Amino acid sequence: MTETYSFNAEELDIINKIQKYDINDRMKASLLLLILGFKPNITFEYYNLGHYDKFKIYLRMWNIKSVIIERDGMNKLVLGKFNNDLKEIRKLDEIMYEETPDSTMSRYNRVHNRFGQLMGYPGCCCIPSIKLKKNIHNSIGWHFHSNNPWPLELSYFDGLIYHFPCSPKCTDSIKIGRKVSLVRSLVEGRLLKDIKHNAAGYVLHFGTNLYIVFKGKAYDKNIRISRIMNKQLDWKIEGTDLHKKLEIQKDFLKKIQIGDLITVNDNNIITKNEKKELVYKKMDISDGVLIQYR
Numbered sequence: 657m658t659e660t661y662s663f664n665a666e667e668l669d670i671i672n673k674i675q676k677y678d679i680n681d682r683m684k685a686s687l688l689l690l691i692l693g694f695k696p697n698i699t700f701e702y703y704n705l706g707h708y709d710k711f712k713i714y715l716r717m718w719n720i721k722s723v724i725i726e727r728d729g730m731n732k733l734v735l736g737k738f739n740n741d742l743k744e745i746r747k748l749d750e751i752m753y754e755e756t757p758d759s760t761m762s763r764y765n766r767v768h769n770r771f772g773q774l775m776g777y778p779g780c781c782c783i784p785s786i787k788l789k790k791n792i793h794n795s796i797g798w799h800f801h802s803n804n805p806w807p808l809e810l811s812y813f814d815g816l817i818y819h820f821p822c823s824p825k826c827t828d829s830i831k832i833g834r835k836v837s838l839v840r841s842l843v844e845g846r847l848l849k850d851i852k853h854n855a856a857g858y859v860l861h862f863g864t865n866l867y868i869v870f871k872g873k874a875y876d877k878n879i880r881i882s883r884i885m886n887k888q889l890d891w892k893i894e895g896t897d898l899h900k901k902l903e904i905q906k907d908f909l910k911k912i913q914i915g916d917l918i919t920v921n922d923n924n925i926i927t928k929n930e931k932k933e934l935v936y937k938k939m940d941i942s943d944g945v946l947i948q949y950r
Contacts, residue, residue: 663949667692671842674714683711684843685836686735691718694835696776697736697745699818708733725749745774777819778828834945837863857885859947860918860925862905865890868912881916901939908936920946 663671670691674684682700689695708724715722715735723742725732732749736742748771765783772782817836821829838861857871858879865888872879889906908925911934912918916927925936925944938944 677714679711681843685840688839699734741774780822781819861945861947868909878917878919881914
């Protein structure tokens with residue numbers, strides 16, 4: 657069975673508290689990623705520092721440090737748990753911004769590699785390729801088409817990852833994208849409410865408001881569904897090939913029922929009982945995440 661993300665009662669309580677904060681969903685998700693240990697440091701563009709004053713109140717509550725990088729009218733906010741890390745990130749960011757064609761390759765690689773380490777990027781993705789950057793700008797984010805090899809979890813422009821992955825099949829980058837997608841679903845969708853109202857169980861999660869919450873008993877690599885608490889099947893993105901993918905996922909979730917034995921691996925999601933067997937062929941290893949909560 658593929659990796660299962662687990663949340664205990666204390667973590668769910670933290671998520672519930674942060675969800676009620678008077679800040680935008682992006683800020684809530686950033687806080688959760690740091691507090692839950694999904695990312696060591698986070699950086700994102702931020703234009704209105706008036707909102708930052710309100711955000712600082714919550715950062716102090718969780719002992720999260722921050723620095724602002726101001727450049728050309730664009731403010732970049734960097735968050736983390738250690739001041740020394742944030743100072744080094746700011747310094748490296750300035751060096752990368754000032755790089756010229758005359759910069760030596762060894763210096764370029766050294767600076768980008770260290771920056772990537774501090775930001776929690778996979779080692780294979782710390783040194784970006786100019787050609788790869790161009791390909792990703794043309795493929796990831798807004799352009800979902802049938803021959804696009806990049807999975808949704810590697811969406812750079814949608815804020816699931818903030819590095820350029822070394823390839824569409826980079827497993828470590830996909831894991832990061834899945835974690836961020838999961839946290840955003842907890843913040844933005846109904847998933848947290850469904851989990852909080854049901855003591856312990858599992859979630860088969862495809863995306864915001866596209867999941868099934870159930871109870872069951874684990875048998876080796878399988879789970880026998882004993883009760884279905886909720887199905888959310890209303891996430892739609894119209895007008896793109898991605899919408900077709902979501903409709904397939906939605907149809908698969910609709911057919912899952914009590915008594916099914918469910919198996920999730922890198923290639924397929926399988927449910928079966930005495931009368932039928934359903935196989936959902938995953939488009940990539942990130943397509944469908946099994947979450948255990950308790």
